Amino acid sequence: MATWWPTARSPSCERNEGVTLVSGLLTEAQRAVRDAARRFADGEVGPIARRIDQEDRFPRKIYKAMAELGFYGLSLGEAFGGAGMDTLSVCLVMEELARNSASVGNAFAIPVEAALFLAHHGNAAQRALIAPVLAGELIFANAMTEPDHGSDAAGIRTRAHKVDGGWHLNGVKAWVTLGGVADRLLVFARTGHGPGHNAMSCFLVDAHQDGVTRGKPEELLGMHGLEDCQIVLQDAFVPDDGVVGPVDGAFKLAMDNFNFSRLLMSSLALGVAQAALEDAVAYARTRKQFNVPILTFQAVQFMIADTATETDAARLLIHHACRLHDAGLPYVRQAAQAKLFTTDMAQRAATRSLQIHGGNGYSREYRVERLFRDARLTQIYEGTNEIQRLIIARQVEQEMAA
Secondary structure (H helix, E strand, O other): OOOOOOOOOOOOOOOOOOOHHHHOOOOHHHHHHHHHHHHHHHHHHHHHHHHHHHHOOOOHHHHHHHHHOOHHHOOOOHHHOOOOOOHHHHHHHHHHHHHHOHHHHHHHHHHHHHHHHHHHHOOHHHHOOHHHHHOOOOOEEEEOOEOOEOOOHHHOOOEEEEEOOEEEEEEEEEEEOOOOOOOEEEEEEEOOOOOHHHOEEEEEEEOOOOOEEEEEEOOOOOOOOOOOEEEEEEEEEEEHHHEEOOOOEHHHHHHHHHHHHHHHHHHHHHHHHHHHHHHHHHHHHHOEEOOEEHHHOHHHHHHHHHHHHHHHHHHHHHHHHHHHHHOOOOOHHHHHHHHHHHHHHHHHHHHHHHHHHHHHHHOOOOHHHHHHHHHHHHOOOOOOHHHHHHHHHHHHHHHHHO
């Protein structure tokens, strides 16, 4: 398997934009993995990003290439075949991928999270699946959201009934990213009759088995190429050893996973914002009005200044939350703050960049049109930004009451 680490000291792929703000604080290993991700993203992902968006098909070749570089196991322990690096390293890779294609960044997050989830909560047989996940040979998808239950995760209706030797699962899952190409599903279902947060379990389901049906592909505004679809479960049998973690205890596991995932999604939004900033500056340098580049106009300069300031602030929020997580310190509030600020900021950055592009920004000939569409979803998934505000307020109240 090819890996990201250099055999000799390689030149750093620095750029003059906001990433230099934190470069001096990164370790040599973190810079090496960031630079490898940048080379791959700029060389392999960027040239086909528009085609992924237009064709709306899963980029299996890119997915496999990321596995060959060892990206999926960066933060996984070496005992499971990972590199044993930190969360910040994963987020650095995410930013570089999403700067070229938010869809590829989104696809990158799923095997990273699946491998960590199985390593932390799976039994021996389930952990044996980690190796093919890291190799890009086994595609996972997370199935929690339902048509009527998104933010209210505790209210899901998919139910698992106990039968001899296992469980029968019945229900409908919605917006399942990679659902159309997944080999295995992590399905969250109700297994008890008490409050939702005390009666939820996680099941490892073979996506190809009887009782599992994939709905038609979702036609989405952005984030194309991820094969989102509904998953319908009709008496889908899962043996007893297919339960991941404790029976009735999966809600806490899911919430813990959301906290980690918010760091990845914040970094995805940051990559989109960075791309929007770069495109805005490049366009403003060459576009002329009244015989001068529009970059000389104060109105344009102010928009660029605001985006540059906000991307720097977002990057520091994300990196701070990552370091708290890696130090084993509480980071729930910081992860929610990073997700809230960065995703709102990414939408503003894409909007400003599109405005600087004028009518051209509204054309699909320019990347900023895709950035504008992709940025919007980041404010919704992994907990809407309204939910992030509730989490932050609750955490602040608890901290001040302590």
